[in-house]
Amino acid sequence: MCMESFEIIAEPNRRAILGLLASSEQSVGEIERQLRMTQPTVSKHLRVLREAGFVESTVDAQRRLYRLKPGPFQELDDWLARFRRFWSEHVDALERHLDRMDPSTPTRATPTLATPTKKKTNRKRRGSNRDRDKGETK
Amino acid sequence: MCMESFEIIAEPNRRAILGLLASSEQSVGEIERQLRMTQPTVSKHLRVLREAGFVESTVDAQRRLYRLKPGPFQELDDWLARFRRFWSEHVDALERHLDRMDPSTPTRATPTLATPTKKKTNRKRRGSNRDRDKGETK
DNA sequence: CGTAAATATACCTTTACACGTATATGCTCT
DNA sequence: AGAGCATATACGTGTAAAGGTATATTTACG
Numbered sequence: 001m002c003m004e005s006f007e008i009i010a011e012p013n014r015r016a017i018l019g020l021l022a023s024s025e026q027s028v029g030e031i032e033r034q035l036r037m038t039q040p041t042v043s044k045h046l047r048v049l050r051e052a053g054f055v056e057s058t059v060d061a062q063r064r065l066y067r068l069k070p071g072p073f074q075e076l077d078d079w080l081a082r083f084r085r086f087w088s089e090h091v092d093a094l095e096r097h098l099d100r101m102d103p104s105t106p107t108r109a110t111p112t113l114a115t116p117t118k119k120k121t122n123r124k125r126r127g128s129n130r131d132r133d134k135g136e137t138k
Numbered sequence: 139m140c141m142e143s144f145e146i147i148a149e150p151n152r153r154a155i156l157g158l159l160a161s162s163e164q165s166v167g168e169i170e171r172q173l174r175m176t177q178p179t180v181s182k183h184l185r186v187l188r189e190a191g192f193v194e195s196t197v198d199a200q201r202r203l204y205r206l207k208p209g210p211f212q213e214l215d216d217w218l219a220r221f222r223r224f225w226s227e228h229v230d231a232l233e234r235h236l237d238r239m240d241p242s243t244p245t246r247a248t249p250t251l252a253t254p255t256k257k258k259t260n261r262k263r264r265g266s267n268r269d270r271d272k273g274e275t276k
Numbered sequence: 277c278g279t280a281a282a283t284a285t286a287c288c289t290t291t292a293c294a295c296g297t298a299t300a301t302g303c304t305c306t
Numbered sequence: 307a308g309a310g311c312a313t314a315t316a317c318g319t320g321t322a323a324a325g326g327t328a329t330a331t332t333t334a335c336g
Contacts, residue, residue, distance in 0.1 A: 070225030087208030
């Protein structure tokens with residue numbers, strides 16, 4: 001009754017359900033069988049997804065057909081967009097590399113808002129600091 | 139010790155931290171003050187983020203400077219990509235609408251992989267089905 | 277009308293995360 | 307060496323979500 005979009009997709013089973021629905025709408029029973037989950041579990045997840053606006057349902061005799069709704073995906077993407085510029089520059093290099101290795105891949109249509117934000121901020125690393133990072137990055 | 143990317147960003151405070159780091163690297167104390175969280179809370183979230191590969195840290199005297207790492211964002215985006223085609227067609231219509239209303243908005247740089255997947259699947263809605271949807275979509 | 281199928285809900289138990297307080301570790305500077 | 311700052315960790319507690327079992331609800335169909 002209170003979860004927002006990010007918590008919704010934190011649940012692996014829910015992501016699996018959304019994955020199924022990405023191909024086409026499905027009934028509860030179909031989801032239940034394909035994902036090997038118990039029926040109540042499926043129903044409860046679908047309820048959560050519905051209340052969060054990820055899916056909608058229509059009645060078809062005794063079954064209910066569920067399909068995706070775009071809203072929350074938008075929202076997630078909007079959040080991710082803030083970081084896209086950041087990692088896109090990393091991807092650029094990698095992409096060139098991969099393009100060279102596998103010319104069949106259609107360049108992976110990345111947004112590439114690649115504003116060349118070359119962060120050369122030159123942060124002062126004060127004093128005796130032997131960049132040793134004892135297991136920080138692990 | 140076990141969370142993956144989607145659970146990581148389910149936490150609002152962690153998203154806030156990532157949001158801060160999106161602009162520039164920050165020390166624990168700076169995060170603590172800007173987000174009004176207690177220091178242990180910040181440290182623990184940063185630990186989680188670090189173990190999940192969202193951030194990395196370097197030592198600067200007594201402080202640690204944290205900054206973003208691209209990997210997990212990629213992963214999240216890859217998952218979202220499966221659905222992008224789906225909602226992009228919805229956005230297209232909306233976008234045209236908004237562009238007309240507010241010409242200042244720079245068209246919101248959407249990936250727009252708009253493969254014209256015009257889903258005209260014409261699903262059969264069987265039998266006596268009075269589309270009534272008693273509060274399903276709520 | 278009664279039964280069976282499909283789905284939703286209620287109730288219970290378990291588990292895992294988030295937070296706070298307290299404390300440990302590590303670095304700097306005098 | 308000792309004081310003090312910045313950060314990490316330990317531990318206890320509350321809470322909420324997920325899953326299971328049982329049951330209710332709705333619909334089709336004989």
